Amino acid sequence: MEGWDPSTKSALTQIPLLTTRAGPRDGGPWTQRLKEEYRALIAYTSMNKSNDNDWFRISAANPEGTRWEGTCWYVHNLRRYEFQLQFDIPVTYPATAPEIELPQLDGKTHKMYRGGKICLTVHFKPLWAKNCPRFGIAHALCLGLAPWLAAEVPILVDSGMVKHKDDEATSAES
Amino acid sequence: MTLIMKSATIRRSKVKELSAEVVDSNPYSRLMALQRMGIVENYEKIRDFSVAIVGIGGVGSVAAEMLTRCGIGRLLLYDYDTVELANMNRLFFRPDQVGMTKTDAAVQTLSDINPDVVLESYSLNITTVKGFDTFIESLKRKSAEEGRSSGVDLVLSCVDNYEARMVVNQACNELNQTWMESGVSEDAVSGHIQLLVPGETACFACAPPLVVASGVDERTLKREGVCAASLPTTMGVVAGLLVQNSLKYLLKFGQVSPYLGYNSLKDYFPAMEMKPNPQCSNSACLQRQKEYIQAKPARDALAKAKLDAESSSEAECPLHMDNEWHISVVDDSEAESSNIGKKPDALPDGLVHELPNADKYQEPPASGETSAITDDLEELQRQLDALNSS
Numbered sequence: 001m002e003g004w005d006p007s008t009k010s011a012l013t014q015i016p017l018l019t020t021r022a023g024p025r026d027g028g029p030w031t032q033r034l035k036e037e038y039r040a041l042i043a044y045t046s047m048n049k050s051n052d053n054d055w056f057r058i059s060a061a062n063p064e065g066t067r068w069e070g071t072c073w074y075v076h077n078l079r080r081y082e083f084q085l086q087f088d089i090p091v092t093y094p095a096t097a098p099e100i101e102l103p104q105l106d107g108k109t110h111k112m113y114r115g116g117k118i119c120l121t122v123h124f125k126p127l128w129a130k131n132c133p134r135f136g137i138a139h140a141l142c143l144g145l146a147p148w149l150a151a152e153v154p155i156l157v158d159s160g161m162v163k164h165k166d167d168e169a170t171s172a173e174s
Numbered sequence: 175m176t177l178i179m180k181s182a183t184i185r186r187s188k189v190k191e192l193s194a195e196v197v198d199s200n201p202y203s204r205l206m207a208l209q210r211m212g213i214v215e216n217y218e219k220i221r222d223f224s225v226a227i228v229g230i231g232g233v234g235s236v237a238a239e240m241l242t243r244c245g246i247g248r249l250l251l252y253d254y255d256t257v258e259l260a261n262m263n264r265l266f267f268r269p270d271q272v273g274m275t276k277t278d279a280a281v282q283t284l285s286d287i288n289p290d291v292v293l294e295s296y297s298l299n300i301t302t303v304k305g306f307d308t309f310i311e312s313l314k315r316k317s318a319e320e321g322r323s324s325g326v327d328l329v330l331s332c333v334d335n336y337e338a339r340m341v342v343n344q345a346c347n348e349l350n351q352t353w354m355e356s357g358v359s360e361d362a363v364s365g366h367i368q369l370l371v372p373g374e375t376a377c378f379a380c381a382p383p384l385v386v387a388s389g390v391d392e393r394t395l396k397r398e399g400v401c402a403a404s405l406p407t408t409m410g411v412v413a414g415l416l417v418q419n420s421l422k423y424l425l426k427f428g429q430v431s432p433y434l435g436y437n438s439l440k441d442y443f444p445a446m447e448m449k450p451n452p453q454c455s456n457s458a459c460l461q462r463q464k465e466y467i468q469a470k471p472a473r474d475a476l477a478k479a480k481l482d483a484e485s486s487s488e489a490e491c492p493l494h495m496d497n498e499w500h501i502s503v504v505d506d507s508e509a510e511s512s513n514i515g516k517k518p519d520a521l522p523d524g525l526v527h528e529l530p531n532a533d534k535y536q537e538p539p540a541s542g543e544t545s546a547i548t549d550d551l552e553e554l555q556r557q558l559d560a561l562n563s564s
Contacts, residue, residue, distance in 0.1 A: 049561070064303075092340040092344050096336065
């Protein structure tokens with residue numbers, strides 16, 4: 001963890017850790033795991049809000065809690081860039097991490113796999129593997145998606161690959 | 175030009191039985207010659223086998239073509255991707271197939287090459303809950319008529335990521351299905367194949383890939399690109415090693431490699447064996463390990479009977495007529511028992527083994543009670559929704 005910035009580190013220590021090692025095919029234990037996921041997400045979201053660092057919305061898209069959808073945003077040069085966010089809980093969860101997708105950015109950067117799955121191999125997967133089953137969705141967002149956005153959005157914006165929605169509207173009018 | 179037109183329309187018809195007749199028109203004559211030369215006892219048996227290939231990329235598509243040309247009975251193909259121009263540095267797919275799903279494009283080519291093979295195409299993502307169910311069901315489909323837990327004889331994993339390998343591992347552990355794993359490194363200059371027999375050899379989760387400790391700065395993200403290198407040569411070699419091992423396993427000839435590496439820079443082929451991890455995190459793997467250890471007496475008896483049968487046929491006449499020095503061969507077990515008063519793996523006083531003995535089944539220690547979260551799931555959902563909407 002040496003290389004992480006202090007604010008990520010302090011956020012991480014405040015997200016409750018999970019204990020149940022259960023995946024979506026495990027029935028009762030999965031419900032238990034799901035409760036722990038919610039607790040961690042609630043804690044992380046309210047922490048972000050109180051620190052004025054709110055940056056995502058996520059909720060389960062099906063009753064089983066195997067599909068999650070929402071949005072995330074990043075502020076660059078005082079402008080807010082917002083993206084759709086989605087992922088499935090893999091059958092081998094939590095042994096393998098969820099593959100976070102930003103479908104709107106598919107094809108716009110090579111730090112991405114097919115379908116808009118962001119590349120987490122180097123900076124996140126080793127941490128996830130070492131901390132299984134204690135890390136959950138909230139940790140994946142904090143340690144996987146947040147640094148990815150911080151690294152990629154400025155490049156995408158500066159290179160013109162991603163346009164702010166206000167600029168898109170004006171360019172469409174003209 | 176007319177020749178090209180003509181060749182494009184030629185379709186060979188299906189054959190009923192594999193013939194060993196050496197004529198230009200027999201697609202199986204060179205394969206049946208394996209039998210004549212004493213390499214394979216019964217090559218025709220290949221038509222009874224079903225093989226599932228997961229991942230129809232640089233390795234999987236070539237492996238599928240090899241098995242098709244060998245006359246395999248049934249091939250099940252799994253992939254969720256489509257053919258792209260970026261795939262053309264590898265073998266098998268053609269530019270005119272760009273846009274088709276990889277499984278459909280493969281079926282198109284393979285059914286032309288050998289119409290005798292039954293081909294099943296599954297365009298799905300096996301890592302999702304729904305995809306996994308279809309995957310398991312398709313593997314089990316012909317199991318009733320075969321009288322086993324799985325309807326295929328071998329699963330070949332030709333995927334390019336850790337998540338999918340873990341899924342194949344999960345399915346095969348649950349179905350007690352022998353499988354082979356294959357991989358090519360991201361820099362395209364090395365690869366490996368591995369045989370996985372649930373309970374007997376290490377499963378994919380038994381020895382997780384080296385988890386390199388963090389220290390990763392988000393800025394370093396920019397240096398690495400996702401786009402991995404690939405070479406048709408390395409992929410072809412690995413596919414060849416994989417299918418060779420599969421043929422040896424199915425047709426029972428030669429030695430089946432438990433693990434074979436390929437380092438193309440030094441042309442080095444390391445081989446090794448891996449025992450299962452008694453502390454594996456995969457519960458299906460632990461279950462298979464338990465069954466394997468419990469079946470040990472029966473396996474030993476069978477091996478002994480086989481050995482006895484062989485030795486009795488040999489020991490008709492003594493090897494040496496005179497034995498002036500009374501030299502005799504002593505069995506390993508006798509040698510051990512003569513080592514009186516000391517258990518073979520006894521440790522000095524005060525020392526204990528940290529890990530359990532792999533030859534004995536150990537009950538996993540009961541995990542500490544999960545902290546009881548009494549909260550209602552719906553209440554938690556409401557709390558998150560409230561946060562989301564504020």
